[in-house]
Amino acid sequence: AQTVTQSQPEMSVQEAETVTLSCTYDTSENNYYLFWYKQPPSRQMILVIRQEAYKQQNATENRFSVNFQKAAKSFSLKISDSQLGDTAMYFCAFRRSGGSNYKLTFGKGTLLTVNP
Amino acid sequence: EPEVTQTPSHQVTQMGQEVILRCVPISNHLYFYWYRQILGQKVEFLVSFYNNEISEKSEIFDDQFSVERPDGSNFTLKIRSTKLEDSAMYFCASTGQSTSYEQYFGPGTRLTVT
Numbered sequence: 001a002q003t004v005t006q007s008q009p010e011m012s013v014q015e016a017e018t019v020t021l022s023c024t025y026d027t028s029e030n031n032y033y034l035f036w037y038k039q040p041p042s043r044q045m046i047l048v049i050r051q052e053a054y055k056q057q058n059a060t061e062n063r064f065s066v067n068f069q070k071a072a073k074s075f076s077l078k079i080s081d082s083q084l085g086d087t088a089m090y091f092c093a094f095r096r097s098g099g100s101n102y103k104l105t106f107g108k109g110t111l112l113t114v115n116p
Numbered sequence: 117e118p119e120v121t122q123t124p125s126h127q128v129t130q131m132g133q134e135v136i137l138r139c140v141p142i143s144n145h146l147y148f149y150w151y152r153q154i155l156g157q158k159v160e161f162l163v164s165f166y167n168n169e170i171s172e173k174s175e176i177f178d179d180q181f182s183v184e185r186p187d188g189s190n191f192t193l194k195i196r197s198t199k200l201e202d203s204a205m206y207f208c209a210s211t212g213q214s215t216s217y218e219q220y221f222g223p224g225t226r227l228t229v230t
Contacts, residue, residue, distance in 0.1 A: 033217070042223070043153075043205055043224055045221035046221075050218065093159075101149075101165075101171040101211070102164075102217070103164055103174075104149075104151075104159075104161065105161065107158060
């Protein structure tokens with residue numbers, strides 16, 4: 001079974017600064033997908049970024065980028081130029097590849113607060 | 117942009133009552149999921165559904181729970197006899213046949229059991 005660990009229950013950052021959220025996972029799979037989801041106070045789950053394990057290049061989406069270290073089973077999220085709207089709960093998630101209906105396994109989340 | 121919708125947004129029910137939570141997945145998606153999130157906790161997988169049958173279910177998904185796709189658009193989660201501990205946010209998600217099989221989440225239904 002896969003497990004996802006987010007060791008930072010809460011973090012804060014000043015507006016316009018950079019923050020990194022940590023995530024580690026455990027799996028025996030070689031191919032899989034990793035995701036970061038954002039959950040603002042509305043509680044809607046919004047996909048921020050995805051990473052395919054077979055790709056060595058780290059994924060980037062505008063101000064969001066990841067540092068994927070496959071050997072270390074680490075998948076951190078970096079938010080650059082933080083904005084007040086980035087305040088949310090952030091969940092790291094794992095999914096096996098090779099099948100369309102595989103579930104997501106989530107970490108416990110990190111509550112990020114962006115301060116003005 | 118297509119989106120997953122869920123109704124109702126908030127459901128209050130008494131312990132022991134049956135509830136049905138409804139979801140309309142994205143129209144060309146084939147794989148459907150229910151997750152739940154107890155307040156302050158992580159999102160947990162309940163069940164996945166494909167081709168009119170359950171693909172996988174978690175240990176949470178016991179005999180009190182059932183899922184159905186009664187027509188070509190709706191996907192429902194039924195809880196037969198609700199318990200206090202069923203109070204949670206329930207999320208529906210769906211997936212198309214893209215290479216990443218990204219799951220698109222609905223806005224959730226907040227279930228409160230009193």
